[in-house]
Amino acid sequence: MNVSEEELKRQLAYYKKLSDEVAGQNIRSDSTISLLKRKLTQKENGFTILSALHDVFGQQIHEKEFFTNVLELINITLKMDKTIVLWRSQDQPMEFYPKFLLGYQKPEEKDISSQRINFSQASDQELIRAFLCHQKSEPNPIHELIRESLLLPNFIAVPIRVQRNIESWLISGRDQEAWPFYPPLDEGDMDTLIAIGGFLEAGLANARLYASLERANQELEAYNHELELRVAERTKDLRIRNQELSIEKKRSEDLLLNILPKDTADELKKNGFAKAKLQENATIMFTDFVNFTKFSSAISSEELVAELDHCFRNFDTITTKYGLEKIKTIGDAHMSASGVTGEGGNPANVIRAGLEMRDFIEEYRKQKPEHLREYFRIRVGINSGPVVAGVVGLKKFSFDIWGDPVNTASRMESSSIAGKVNVSHTTYLACKDEFDFEPRGEVSAKNKGDILMYFVENKKILPFD
Amino acid sequence: MSHQGSSFGVGFSESSNSLKAGMLAAGIALSKAGLPKEKVQLCFLFCTSRHDPKDFFEGVKSHVGKDTLFFGGYANGTCSNDQFGYDGYQTVVGVWGNAEVSFDLFIQEGIAFQEYETGRGLGEQIQAKKYQSQPQMLLLFDAVNRLEGKFRMNYGTPFIKGMNETLKNWPKVIGARMLGDMRFKPTYQWFEKKMTQNAAMALLMTGNIQMDYQIMHGCQPVSAYHTVTSVKGASILELDHQPALDVVIDILGEDLKENPQEVKFFVTLGKNTGDKWAEYNPGNYINRMCVGVDTASRGLYMAEMDLEPGMEIQLMRRSFEMEYVGRRTRKLIDQVNASGRKIIFALYINCSGRAAAYSNQTDEDIRHIQAEINHEFPLLGIYEAGELAPIAGVLQVLDWTGVLCLFSELVKK
Structure with missing residues (x-):
């Protein structure tokens, strides 16, 4: 079949057109697929961010680190050039200032940091919803303000709420719309950023919750520390007080023991009273200054009392040395005893104490002027026998002994002579091997009749002993 | 003494802190190369426009020796053997030491509106060197002209024409037209020891070195x-x-x-x-x-x-078949291996538009390159705005292609 040149030209044009149509359809479908894929990828990227954000919620979120990471995720994943978080100003509640930003060059960062954005419209009504601004957006003062202040021509702004109040604004955008790689920002991009905003709200709540917990912990720690310091201080005080108390207690006890024998004092402390008890093996000693009445008229009362105090202090030392219980002093007389507190008496120690008291006065006498020497002599009398010892009455406790041996001991003293220790027969019998006794025979004693008495001296040590 | 071969290492980082990114990427590269810093002869460095170029450069410099030469610039994305990314905070650093190679660096600044003159100037410089044998050349030039604010592409055709008129014999050449993002923000280049803009630069290599390349059409x-x-x-x-x-x-x-x-x-x-x-x-x-x-x-x-x-x-x-990328990569590797040469590293210059996010692809061709190389040797990759490679013996700026180049050397046994 012959085909004319005209026909061939028509065929060529037909196939050429057909070929172009197919080419066009293919290229357009590629383009459409590519565009859809890009939108899908953008969505996927949004989900990638949300998933990454979701993963951090199981742990403590630190505000700065959290926002820095989110900004980086937004810029990289959503292909944004700049992202910034504006925070509500404390001084000017309608104003927001840049707190976190990413994508700005260093000199830009400096300029941006001083910017303040007022998110209100002409009617002074605060903006409360996310909004979008791109090259084809209607002119709007807030758009222009953000474009100029934040150097961001195309952006999406999303409010971040904390307890329903707008705390901050997330603003993310691009310097340029560059078709087809960076098509104009659209509602889909805004939905993604709103979703991210939701996570930021939760992140902020988390960060603040942890921050308040941390604060509470810190306060608790500070309080604990303060408490520990106080306890330490108080413990120190208490320790001091305790030490003082112990000292005071010891002083009181010493004072009590000074007044009462230990067993009696313990019983009194424990029960509030102390029962007087029979003591079978007591030895009682009386001392008395000779011519005391005359002496008291020779010197002043103060001097007299000072002299008595000096002598009795030394007597007390001596009686303590030999384990005697001081009972009391009556004027110039000093009364002490052994075996009155429940422990067995020691008549020999009483004699030793009496001799040492006598010797002390004899020595002291030598220190006195001649005209006073006659007054520094004592009589000592000692008797042994059963007595009742204890405390009686409710007030001003004082330990005392009662019984006939006490009276006999007193008679021994009054029947003694200056510088001598006079003992009864009972005492003599108890100690006859330990001292040198000078029998005085029966001597008359007031209300007692004639009773055997002995002067006692320490045993003389012979050269052959 | 026999040559044990060059040491080359690649480091990749996506830190948004530019200084840290430079330090990280350089540190990894150094570690992978097993080189002490003072042994680094040449350092390739690339990062996206999201980075502060000065900070990034300082970060890289802190990890190499004072005699190291620098050669690189902005890229819309980068890759290593097992990582890649674009339009984020990607950086890549390659360090090269123990090479039996002479590195000559040439630069001609002021390419904006002057592509032809810049090409001529650069060609003249290279010609003046009077190479006795054909050198290998990596050619990089700035893609972005924003001297008047509005974006204008720096064209490769007049630039190559200018070079062609002054260069009597062309080196074996591949290259790239550099951009840092798809918004066409101004770019930066690093050359020898300095940072610059609006420049065309060439790395000429002579000695124990050979480049073999494959264009990945799409x-x-x-x-x-x-x-x-x-x-x-x-x-x-x-x-x-x-x-x-x-x-x-x-x-x-x-x-x-x-x-x-x-x-x-x-x-x-x-x-x-x-x-x-x-x-x-x-x-x-x-x-x-x-x-x-x-x-x-x-x-x-x-x-x-x-x-x-x-x-x-x-x-x-x-529309390109990913299998095609894999097949061509393997073919090139086998070809170099068959010649008894040791591959030092691979450089992949990819068209930014071929990235899956910007094309109708569901896969990334870079993955197929990585898979085929399979850690046999280091890979350093960049996403740029035009690939330079000869077609029919004439150097061309190519669009929507990838150029894979293997750098190899003879290793004496």
Whole structure:
């Protein structure tokens, strides 16, 4: 079949057109697929961010680190050039200032940091919803303000709420719309950023919750520390007080023991009273200054009392040395005893104490002027026998002994002579091997009749002993 | 003493802190190369425009020696053997030491509006070196001219023409036109010890070194042939004596009349340098992407200004088979290995538009390169705005392609 040149030209044009149509359809479908894929990828990227954000919620979120990471995720994943978080100003509640930003060059960062954005419209009504601004957006003062202040021509702004109040604004955008790689920002991009905003709200709540917990912990720690310091201080005080108390207690006890024998004092402390008890093996000693009445008229009362105090202090030392219980002093007389507190008496120690008291006065006498020497002599009398010892009455406790041996001991003293220790027969019998006794025979004693008495001296040590 | 071979290591980082990113990437590269810092002879460094160029440079510098030479610039994305990314905070650093190679660096600044003159100047410098044997050359130049605010592409055709007029013998060459993002923000370059902008620069290598490359095509012709009947610079004013934009819209769909700007960056024209009626051979095609439309003159702004009246073009469909990328990669590796050379590292210069996020692909071609290399040797990759490689023996700026280059050396046993 012959085909004319005209026909061939028509065929060529037909196939050429057909070929172009197919080419066009293919290229357009590629383009459409590519565009859809890009939108899908953008969505996927949004989900990638949300998933990454979701993963951090199981742990403590630190505000700065959290926002820095989110900004980086937004810029990289959503292909944004700049992202910034504006925070509500404390001084000017309608104003927001840049707190976190990413994508700005260093000199830009400096300029941006001083910017303040007022998110209100002409009617002074605060903006409360996310909004979008791109090259084809209607002119709007807030758009222009953000474009100029934040150097961001195309952006999406999303409010971040904390307890329903707008705390901050997330603003993310691009310097340029560059078709087809960076098509104009659209509602889909805004939905993604709103979703991210939701996570930021939760992140902020988390960060603040942890921050308040941390604060509470810190306060608790500070309080604990303060408490520990106080306890330490108080413990120190208490320790001091305790030490003082112990000292005071010891002083009181010493004072009590000074007044009462230990067993009696313990019983009194424990029960509030102390029962007087029979003591079978007591030895009682009386001392008395000779011519005391005359002496008291020779010197002043103060001097007299000072002299008595000096002598009795030394007597007390001596009686303590030999384990005697001081009972009391009556004027110039000093009364002490052994075996009155429940422990067995020691008549020999009483004699030793009496001799040492006598010797002390004899020595002291030598220190006195001649005209006073006659007054520094004592009589000592000692008797042994059963007595009742204890405390009686409710007030001003004082330990005392009662019984006939006490009276006999007193008679021994009054029947003694200056510088001598006079003992009864009972005492003599108890100690006859330990001292040198000078029998005085029966001597008359007031209300007692004639009773055997002995002067006692320490045993003389012979050269052959 | 026998040469044990070069040491090369690649480090990748996506830290948003530029200083830290530089330090991290350089630190990893150094560690992988097993080199002490003072042994680094040459350092490749690339990062996206999201980074502060000064901080990034300082970060890298802190991890290499004082005698190290620097060669690199902005990229829209980067990759290593097991990581890649684009349009974020990606950086990549490659360190090279123990090389039996002489590295000569040449720079000609001021390429904006002066592509031809810059090409001539750079060519003259290289020619003056009077190489005795054919060197290997990596050529990089700034893609972005924003001296007047508005974006204008720095064209490769006049630049190459300028070089061609001053260079008597061309080195073996590949290269890239550099950009830092798809918004075409101003870019930065690092050269020797300094940081600069608006420059074209060349790394010439002589000695124990050889480059072998493979162009990874990605477009197929889908339309009938149309004849360019009028051009002005890089703008095609007419096709088949009709306004070029109208012809393209007629083919793609009338609805584009409403939004003619949507034509840019998705219309690619192909120039078949082979037999026009023979079976499709990707190696014969030079692709030119439409980067803008002039609605007043109804013209198409092309990425290059090498389409002239009388030339026939076809509309190209962007669709490449990932298996093709893998197969070509393996073939190149086998070819170099078969020659008894040891591969030091691979450099992959990929078109930014081929990234899955910007194309209708569901996969990334870079993954197939990585898989095929499978850690046999280091891989350093960058996403740029035009790939430079010879087609039919003539250096061309290519659109929508990838250029894989293997750098190899002879190792004495």
